[in-house]
Amino acid sequence: MNERKKLLEVKDLQTTFFTDSGEIPAVDHVDFYVREGEVLGIVGESGCGKSVTSLSIMQLVPSPPGKITGGEILFEGQDLLKKTEKEMREIRGNDVAMIFQEPMTSLNPLFTIGNQMSEAISLHQKKWSKKQIKERATEMLKLVGLPRSEEIMKEYPHQLSGGMRQRVMIAMALVCDPKVLIADEPTTALDVTIQAQILKLMRELNERMNTAILLITHDLGVVAETCERVVVMYSGQVIEEAPTKVIFENPCHPYTRGLIQSVPDMRNKKDRLYSIPGNVPKPGSIEQGCRFAARCESAFSRCRVETPELYRNSENHQTRCFLYDEQQGVTSANEQTTTRS
Amino acid sequence: SGGDDKEGNGDKDKDAADKGGSENKTLVFGRGGDSTSLDPSRVTEGETFKVTANLFETLLNFGEQDTTVQPGLAKEYDTSEDGLTYTFQLEEGVKFHDGTDFNAEAVVKNFERWANGDADTFPYYNSMFGGFKDDEDHVIESVKADGESTVIITLKRPQAPFLKNLAMSMFAISSPEAFEKGDDEYERNPVGTGPFKFVEWKPNETITIEKNEEYWQEGLPKLDRVIFQAIPDNSARLNALLSGEIDLADGINPADGAKIEDNDALQLFERPSMNVGYLGLTVTREPFDKKEVRQAMNYAIDKQSIIDSFFEGRAEVAKNAMPSSISGYNDEVEAYAYDPEKAKELLKEAGLEDGFEMELWAMPVPRPYMPDGTKVAEAIQSNLADVGIKAKIVSYEWATYLDKASKGEADAFMLGWTGDNGDADNFLYVLLDEDNIGSNNYTYFKNDETHKLFLEAQTEVDEDKRIELYKQAQEILHEEAPWVPLAHSIPLLGGAKELTGFVPHPTGSDLLSNVEFK
Amino acid sequence: MNKPLLEVEGLKKYFPIRKGLIGKTVGHIKAIDDITFHVNEGETLGIVGESGCGKSTTGRTIMQLLEPTEGVVEFQGKDLTKLSATEIRSVRRDIQMVFQDPYASLNPRHTIGKILEEPLIVHGGGSAKDRRKKVVEFLKIVGLSEYHAKRYPHQFSGGQRQRIGIARALMTNPKLIIADEPVSALDVSIQAQVLNLMQDLQKEFHLTYIFIAHDLGVVRHISDRVAVMYLGKIVEITESEELYANPLHPYTQALLSAVPVPDPNYKKEQIIIEGDMPSPANPPSGCAFHTRCPFKMDVCTKITPVLAEEKTGHSVACHLYTVEGNDDIERKKQLEGSV
Amino acid sequence: MFNYTIKRLLQLIPVLLGMTFLVFMLIRAIPGNPAQVILGQQATKEAVEALTIKLGLDQPWYTQYFSYLGGILKGDLGESMRTRLPVADEIWPYLAATLELALFAMIIAVVVGINAGIISAWFQNSWFDYSAMVLALVGVSMPIFWLGLMGQWAFAIELQWLPTTGRENVRDPVSAITNLYIIDTLIQGRFDQLWVVIKHLILPGLALATIPMAIIARMTRSSMLEVMRSDYIRTARAKGQKMFWVVYKHALKNAIIPVLTIIGLQIGLLLGGAILTETIFAWPGIGRYIYDAINFRDYPVIQSGILIVAFIFVMINLIVDLLYGLIDPRIKYD
Amino acid sequence: MSEFTPKVDGVVEAELEKTTGPWREAWVGFRKSKVAVVGAVIVIFFILLALFGPLVTKEGINEQLMTDRLQPPSSEYWFGTDDFGRDIFSRIIHGARISLSVGFFSVVGSIVVGSFLGIIAGYYGRWIDTIISRIFDIMLAFPSILLAIAIVSVLGPSLRNALIAIAIINVPNFGRLIRSKVLSIKEDEYITAAKAIGMKDFRILFSHILPNSMAPVIVQGTLAIATAILEAAALGFLGLGAEAPYPEWGKMLADSKDYLQNAPWTMIFPGLAIMLTVLGFNLMGDGLRDALDPKMKS
Ligand SMILES: Nc1ncnc2c1ncn2[C@@H]1O[C@H](COP(=O)(O)OP(=O)(O)OP(=O)(O)O)[C@@H](O)[C@H]1O
Numbered sequence A: 001m002n003e004r005k006k007l008l009e010v011k012d013l014q015t016t017f018f019t020d021s022g023e024i025p026a027v028d029h030v031d032f033y034v035r036e037g038e039v040l041g042i043v044g045e046s047g048c049g050k051s052v053t054s055l056s057i058m059q060l061v062p063s064p065p066g067k068i069t070g071g072e073i074l075f076e077g078q079d080l081l082k083k084t085e086k087e088m089r090e091i092r093g094n095d096v097a098m099i100f101q102e103p104m105t106s107l108n109p110l111f112t113i114g115n116q117m118s119e120a121i122s123l124h125q126k127k128w129s130k131k132q133i134k135e136r137a138t139e140m141l142k143l144v145g146l147p148r149s150e151e152i153m154k155e156y157p158h159q160l161s162g163g164m165r166q167r168v169m170i171a172m173a174l175v176c177d178p179k180v181l182i183a184d185e186p187t188t189a190l191d192v193t194i195q196a197q198i199l200k201l202m203r204e205l206n207e208r209m210n211t212a213i214l215l216i217t218h219d220l221g222v223v224a225e226t227c228e229r230v231v232v233m234y235s236g237q238v239i240e241e242a243p244t245k246v247i248f249e250n251p252c253h254p255y256t257r258g259l260i261q262s263v264p265d266m267r268n269k270k271d272r273l274y275s276i277p278g279n280v281p282k283p284g285s286i287e288q289g290c291r292f293a294a295r296c297e298s299a300f301s302r303c304r305v306e307t308p309e310l311y312r313n314s315e316n317h318q319t320r321c322f323l324y325d326e327q328q329g330v331t332s333a334n335e336q337t338t339t340r341s
Numbered sequence B: 001s002g003g004d005d006k007e008g009n010g011d012k013d014k015d016a017a018d019k020g021g022s023e024n025k026t027l028v029f030g031r032g033g034d035s036t037s038l039d040p041s042r043v044t045e046g047e048t049f050k051v052t053a054n055l056f057e058t059l060l061n062f063g064e065q066d067t068t069v070q071p072g073l074a075k076e077y078d079t080s081e082d083g084l085t086y087t088f089q090l091e092e093g094v095k096f097h098d099g100t101d102f103n104a105e106a107v108v109k110n111f112e113r114w115a116n117g118d119a120d121t122f123p124y125y126n127s128m129f130g131g132f133k134d135d136e137d138h139v140i141e142s143v144k145a146d147g148e149s150t151v152i153i154t155l156k157r158p159q160a161p162f163l164k165n166l167a168m169s170m171f172a173i174s175s176p177e178a179f180e181k182g183d184d185e186y187e188r189n190p191v192g193t194g195p196f197k198f199v200e201w202k203p204n205e206t207i208t209i210e211k212n213e214e215y216w217q218e219g220l221p222k223l224d225r226v227i228f229q230a231i232p233d234n235s236a237r238l239n240a241l242l243s244g245e246i247d248l249a250d251g252i253n254p255a256d257g258a259k260i261e262d263n264d265a266l267q268l269f270e271r272p273s274m275n276v277g278y279l280g281l282t283v284t285r286e287p288f289d290k291k292e293v294r295q296a297m298n299y300a301i302d303k304q305s306i307i308d309s310f311f312e313g314r315a316e317v318a319k320n321a322m323p324s325s326i327s328g329y330n331d332e333v334e335a336y337a338y339d340p341e342k343a344k345e346l347l348k349e350a351g352l353e354d355g356f357e358m359e360l361w362a363m364p365v366p367r368p369y370m371p372d373g374t375k376v377a378e379a380i381q382s383n384l385a386d387v388g389i390k391a392k393i394v395s396y397e398w399a400t401y402l403d404k405a406s407k408g409e410a411d412a413f414m415l416g417w418t419g420d421n422g423d424a425d426n427f428l429y430v431l432l433d434e435d436n437i438g439s440n441n442y443t444y445f446k447n448d449e450t451h452k453l454f455l456e457a458q459t460e461v462d463e464d465k466r467i468e469l470y471k472q473a474q475e476i477l478h479e480e481a482p483w484v485p486l487a488h489s490i491p492l493l494g495g496a497k498e499l500t501g502f503v504p505h506p507t508g509s510d511l512l513s514n515v516e517f518k
Numbered sequence C: 001m002n003k004p005l006l007e008v009e010g011l012k013k014y015f016p017i018r019k020g021l022i023g024k025t026v027g028h029i030k031a032i033d034d035i036t037f038h039v040n041e042g043e044t045l046g047i048v049g050e051s052g053c054g055k056s057t058t059g060r061t062i063m064q065l066l067e068p069t070e071g072v073v074e075f076q077g078k079d080l081t082k083l084s085a086t087e088i089r090s091v092r093r094d095i096q097m098v099f100q101d102p103y104a105s106l107n108p109r110h111t112i113g114k115i116l117e118e119p120l121i122v123h124g125g126g127s128a129k130d131r132r133k134k135v136v137e138f139l140k141i142v143g144l145s146e147y148h149a150k151r152y153p154h155q156f157s158g159g160q161r162q163r164i165g166i167a168r169a170l171m172t173n174p175k176l177i178i179a180d181e182p183v184s185a186l187d188v189s190i191q192a193q194v195l196n197l198m199q200d201l202q203k204e205f206h207l208t209y210i211f212i213a214h215d216l217g218v219v220r221h222i223s224d225r226v227a228v229m230y231l232g233k234i235v236e237i238t239e240s241e242e243l244y245a246n247p248l249h250p251y252t253q254a255l256l257s258a259v260p261v262p263d264p265n266y267k268k269e270q271i272i273i274e275g276d277m278p279s280p281a282n283p284p285s286g287c288a289f290h291t292r293c294p295f296k297m298d299v300c301t302k303i304t305p306v307l308a309e310e311k312t313g314h315s316v317a318c319h320l321y322t323v324e325g326n327d328d329i330e331r332k333k334q335l336e337g338s339v
Numbered sequence D: 001m002f003n004y005t006i007k008r009l010l011q012l013i014p015v016l017l018g019m020t021f022l023v024f025m026l027i028r029a030i031p032g033n034p035a036q037v038i039l040g041q042q043a044t045k046e047a048v049e050a051l052t053i054k055l056g057l058d059q060p061w062y063t064q065y066f067s068y069l070g071g072i073l074k075g076d077l078g079e080s081m082r083t084r085l086p087v088a089d090e091i092w093p094y095l096a097a098t099l100e101l102a103l104f105a106m107i108i109a110v111v112v113g114i115n116a117g118i119i120s121a122w123f124q125n126s127w128f129d130y131s132a133m134v135l136a137l138v139g140v141s142m143p144i145f146w147l148g149l150m151g152q153w154a155f156a157i158e159l160q161w162l163p164t165t166g167r168e169n170v171r172d173p174v175s176a177i178t179n180l181y182i183i184d185t186l187i188q189g190r191f192d193q194l195w196v197v198i199k200h201l202i203l204p205g206l207a208l209a210t211i212p213m214a215i216i217a218r219m220t221r222s223s224m225l226e227v228m229r230s231d232y233i234r235t236a237r238a239k240g241q242k243m244f245w246v247v248y249k250h251a252l253k254n255a256i257i258p259v260l261t262i263i264g265l266q267i268g269l270l271l272g273g274a275i276l277t278e279t280i281f282a283w284p285g286i287g288r289y290i291y292d293a294i295n296f297r298d299y300p301v302i303q304s305g306i307l308i309v310a311f312i313f314v315m316i317n318l319i320v321d322l323l324y325g326l327i328d329p330r331i332k333y334d
Numbered sequence E: 001m002s003e004f005t006p007k008v009d010g011v012v013e014a015e016l017e018k019t020t021g022p023w024r025e026a027w028v029g030f031r032k033s034k035v036a037v038v039g040a041v042i043v044i045f046f047i048l049l050a051l052f053g054p055l056v057t058k059e060g061i062n063e064q065l066m067t068d069r070l071q072p073p074s075s076e077y078w079f080g081t082d083d084f085g086r087d088i089f090s091r092i093i094h095g096a097r098i099s100l101s102v103g104f105f106s107v108v109g110s111i112v113v114g115s116f117l118g119i120i121a122g123y124y125g126r127w128i129d130t131i132i133s134r135i136f137d138i139m140l141a142f143p144s145i146l147l148a149i150a151i152v153s154v155l156g157p158s159l160r161n162a163l164i165a166i167a168i169i170n171v172p173n174f175g176r177l178i179r180s181k182v183l184s185i186k187e188d189e190y191i192t193a194a195k196a197i198g199m200k201d202f203r204i205l206f207s208h209i210l211p212n213s214m215a216p217v218i219v220q221g222t223l224a225i226a227t228a229i230l231e232a233a234a235l236g237f238l239g240l241g242a243e244a245p246y247p248e249w250g251k252m253l254a255d256s257k258d259y260l261q262n263a264p265w266t267m268i269f270p271g272l273a274i275m276l277t278v279l280g281f282n283l284m285g286d287g288l289r290d291a292l293d294p295k296m297k298s
């Protein structure tokens, strides 16, 4: 499994919003990678920088006020940040495609589905005839499980339900056989039954077409069901990264642990939920120390002064917590274990 | 034409005409408003006559620059001793524009048409000849043709200004053939005997008339076409003149007179004054019911300064209710001098040593006799303040203004009058006699002596006696002072330098048959 | 438990669809269509269902914020649908609401102090000083501080705003609180805080909750009994333990299986139902769920199943459990096998 | 759509009726007797009285109102008291003159305004954006008559590039067919005249276009900015679409609806509200026509003139509303 | 029960912003916008001019000095003199008072009447809404300048009547704005919340709906002052505005129209005064819009 090539690699990415009320480092030195054919999940609470990360990859960060201020985004070894806008256009939708959280507003309400599908194709298949384009679009709609695809081509977004629209979005993203599909909370706005349909579809497409998927979500359940590997973000930073099973079986970062415990479980009723005190800080609002320190039960003095790095605590598991800092970590890790249990 | 015409660059004919200068035979005459009708007998408004004076002719004409009676379509005329019978010898061989003959029959038909009308169709006929056929006051007994070219008009009683009336533009002779098709139809398709024929009317824009090739006066008219263009705004009209889009513009602001004089491509024309601008004092309202107060007003206002500033000196200081050019003008009347002290004294006499408050009504629209009512009002206001009278300037929209003023609602109001036929009666009686209270006598001034004098003068055929009567009346009016006569303004026109033969007429309707471009 | 605090019977709310020149009614959106349930004193009734199934309408109709089309809402023995506007206003001191979007439900131009004081003013709660004291007291109860009273809603985080919303609902000492998706706008870590707070308050103040949500995990966690709604109707209602352990209605089953479980090792059988919920303006004939039901029978398209007690305290509206549906016994057996 | 149109047209009836009533009462509240005004200062009392009766102005107001209303229902707009011509015959040349000017101005305003707005939004906070928006603000801050007079002075008198007043070269008049001179000259193939007509349109057109242009530019900009932030724009960009097409295809179509509303309203305003421009440029238009009619108390002209302007105004807005439906498939009319 | 302290899980104080109300916040936002500040500075400048200017200028703005007619700008007459020999500079300063009061009071008038009608229409709906909305429709379909002319003609031309006419023609604009605002706020959740605590309609209207609909009204009001000043100038230009000798700017323009070529200063300065004032209000209105009404932010 590890043999697979890294298809997309984000290195030390920084994206900052320059607003009236100051600079917001929404993405703050973020590193991760996606392998060929892999489904990578990024989880984190609202405002932690998930969307900005994905938009940075596409270089679609609203500018002004946003700006990518540092780092590299390597796609098949080439730095996307060094490409011109024209070269980026060739990549967008062709090699790297994206779908968004809101199926209701992500389609242009004034153009037919067919029109929007065809646009996506014709931008990258310049030699195709109209007929070819139309056939391809219809075929893709069928592939994502939309019945009556011929008719849907002629319809407008508002005539479709949320689930159907999200399928159209997926079809549109996949229409040029992208190597990576970035899905930013693709099911958050949908009902559970519809979410189940969409997630199933994405899993199937991943298997069938071997498209790598970067699945962004805040729902741990979705991650558990869909992803191979998980990146956990908190306040603009990656705080933990590991294969899905590892994360759920052995969450290391206190935040990840808290997060997993605070979800009410449908299978068994707990008397009282575990809750992490306080709120998710806005990126940039904490200037010193670990960003989670204020909410962390295991925090110690160093946490409030120094900023932790991502420490590798096993071959495929990294954690941004001093508890896992090799130099001094072991003792505090033990200390921590005792306090917790 | 004047200035270099920038438009129609692609139009070769016109370019040629422009460059040749003398070959330009089209005159564009810019004016403030559009005509309401082209049938002069039906309207009272001057813009119509400006056009119709060139389409039609009257039995008698005014002098070139005055209101003396001259032959017109009638080459000779004769008055009986008792002033009741008039015999007119008509020009022969004259044809209407529609090809029908002009003759005594046609004249009779015109008079019949008017006499059978009513006050709102032929308003001037009504006011000039005392009503219509069956009315008691109707002056005209009969109009008869005597052969092809003799017309005899008999009156019921002498009317002194009768011949002058006949020279007025509204009593122009139309082709009976044409007007018999219907009054309303005729208004848009006028047919006269004049030097020009009607071509086209674009409402609120232009009226075009062209040369009448068959015109009976040899060599006239000199122009091929005249276009009357309505440009409501005075400044805009001046601009159009400056840029050469129009060749002749009336209603030039006094302030712009000098500019035209200084411009090498333009010339300034002065229209002989036949008007009066005045400040009327409503004698039924306190404190203007007191003669002293009215006189004080006369002393308080610095007419000369007003004329210098707002008429740019292009007006004559008024001391009587009519201009000096009109026969009967009393030059012996001694004008009230500008004397604030005297005014104060008079106010004191009237028991108003502390002054008083009043409304001063200012005209909202420019008129030839008063180019800028509000500004003159401001000047008057300042004069009055000097003698302790606090005047508040009030203005209404024009029709309201007239309406309210005629109801006697104003303390003091600015107004004026342009003569119709250059007769003293048309000023003094119309404006200051009790018969016209509620109509043109806005001051409600009433005086038995003047009333008697006016009525007597109306039927007095002996010119010298008439003049004497009017002179007497003016003395009384001066003493009673229902007005502060302000000015007899000289209306200005501007034209291209090349323009010759244009002689502005005091009535405001100019005959253009002698006009040409040098 | 004794007498129910609230009894809803045959409640309907139809929204007219107007059309044409004079706004003629050409049809109805049957937002809720003949629902019957009760809430006992001190318990929490959860209402779950997909978006648009009529959960909020139910809440609002009970509150008389919407005039019911038909039916009885009996609160403490009084039928609220028969009360005058003034009487209803005074009943509202006993029934309060907590809203889904904590930001939208707070007037952005009022301070928190004013927002919390308002219910007291409306219901004549003492002098200005007393009121202020009470405001501070309740701020502390929901975990905020006195100085927060001077602040404005936009200066708070989502979780804090929802606490303010809860505090406002508590100000008049209500008996029943209808919470319309109070945590669905919140992040998981915050959601846990608010759920805990609500549970604590319930114990402390002997509150009764109607807790509306679409997250089955949350509902399970907080409710004693759960009603599942589909297209304006209650399709199943029972104790929450029972529902999760033994769902009877195919829709409930599908719903439960669709919820992703945060455990990569947990393998469950997924019943993925196809298609979307039909429009309440034009509901399918018979059982509203038949268009998506994996166990559809002929009878389902014709006869509307009624909510009936299948086991003690477990009611379901499905032909699998009706006389009409019993004909196809084999099918039923098949079903039993699969559960 | 058809039903909707009918419905809207029916809804117009009370508005237009109310309009006639309002106008009717309003103008009769203005002191001044039309008969006196028509006959002028020189007229005698009897003449005025005779005309008052002839015009029916001595009747009680309701008789007058209902007889006017009856006429309207029969399609008779009345007869001008002053010129004695049926308003219906008389009004078209004025209306045409204004239509031509207003449309010319609106075309300038729309083309320049929309594009300036788009570019400003596209390059938000650029120097273009700033200068365009400051210009737009200056544009709406200028008294229009002042601008007109200054323009006349600069371009017609000092520079002599353009004619000062009027619609045509009066020495070489356009023969009116439709009274829309651009069309008339085209029909007649008089391209030399067409050029002259256009030259006459430029100054008053620009004076008139300034405010709508500024308003449209600002509206387009803010509408575009809002649209540009929306998800589907992001989607379009994520497909790899060129920014130009994202802006001009995806964003513009979505942003145009509020702009259309403004355009509709502005055309309406220009139709009746161009009095000052029409005065300054001696444009024989309907605003001036009605204004003069107010001064002359020409009741039928005022009533019918305003009614027609109002009718066109509401019709334009109806058309704009129907256009929404063509642009936005979500809007259904039934 | 005051004993009760729930185990509210150790609240960590989020970074709360300073105690700022929405209005204060708007003010902060307003201050940040350069354009808005420039606008405000202009407006304040003119307001100060209107308040105190007359105290420092030459006395007797109406005093005529015919010997000094139409003097070009000089050290004695900064902006030159008009055709009465009056100091244009002093007149413009006095005119500020007139233009600002016309703008301000006419807009306040339309806001009061418009808000009243708009609230009634929006909140009570049904037939009363239909009637009021139709009246607005009628007034809006009426070309506004013609309506103003007609109203002034009825009342007689004067400054006060011009003010009234301008106020009347702007009523439907505010009425509609308020109506639509009320309609949308009526659906807001905090209104439902207010109803749910048992609040009376009247109180909801005045304590919730009205304050929340004010922001756009203030924005619109500022912009409307700008338009009102222009409208007053237009009426003044048509001779339907201020009575002589008030130094109303539009009237000053109209009065000096004839001197455009010989004495351009008589036209340029009043024109600039109008433009600057109006520009100031427009800039300020824009800034206010951004600060008060983030949804309309551009
Ligand atoms: N246009 C913007 N201007 C200023 N700040 C922004 C902007 N967009 C995002 N941010 C900031 O960047 C941070 C990260 O935002 P982002 O949208 O990536 O969060 P997210 O993890 O996707 O949250 P959610 O789950 O709510 O979608 C936020 O705290 C926000 O304050």
Ligand SMILES: Nc1ncnc2c1ncn2[C@@H]1O[C@H](COP(=O)(O)OP(=O)(O)OP(=O)(O)O)[C@@H](O)[C@H]1O
Pocket: C015, C029, C030, C031, C049, C050, C051, C052, C053, C054, C055, C056, C057, C058, C214, C280
């Ligand atoms: N005021 C209304 N007018 C017309 N239809 C309405 C109205 N309110 C709700 N509806 C309709 O009634 C149905 C039920 O709506 P309701 O808001 O109760 O659903 P819900 O279950 O609360 O959904 P959600 O989970 O999205 O909040 C929906 O189809 C909705 O469109």
Ligand SMILES: [Mg+2]
Pocket: A050, A051, A052, A184, A185
């Ligand atoms: Mg996001």
Ligand SMILES: [Mg+2]
Pocket: C055, C056, C057, C180, C181
């Ligand atoms: Mg809901």
